[in-house]
Amino acid sequence: MKKIGLLIAALFVVSGVFIDSNKLLYPPLPIDSLTPKEAIQKLNASPFDLVALSNDKKATWYLAAISARGIQKVDEDIQQMMANEGWAFLEKEGSGLFFEKNGERSIVTTEMWTKQYVLVQIQK
Structure with a gap:
């Protein structure tokens, strides 16, 4: 009986490590071109705070x-990025920044995409 319990516990541990390492716990992105894991890897590989x-x-996401x-900090980064493109910040209402x-x-x-990441959408 102990062997079965240990086997089940080992399966849970292996499953947990697999899920975490493959980032299967992240919610889907609103875009189809990237998986959540690829998006996070792209951000981690970039020297910038915002990654397209x-x-x-x-x-543009x-x-x-x-x-x-x-x-x-994210709001400040957005304002700086938009200012670099000639946009003047007007105001912030809720989750929207107006330029x-x-x-x-x-x-x-x-x-808020997860506790650690924010999705930013700039409408055209």
Whole structure:
């Protein structure tokens, strides 16, 4: 009976290590071109705080890691990135950051993907 219990415990441990190492616990991404594991690897390999994941006709998606400063750091990084492209920050409402350039408005939304990562969507 002890052998069966040990075998079951060993199977749980092996399954847990497999799931964690393959990042199967992450929720799906709103884009089809990358798996969650590939997105995280792309962010970890990059020297930047925001990493582009997808660029299509409707929006550009980015991934950012939550630092000790939380979402405020991500918001600052977004504002800096948009300022580099000539957009002026107007305001933040909820998870949306509003920018303006030459009479046009752009909305950047953030979404907590996991406890450690934030998805950023810049609408076109």
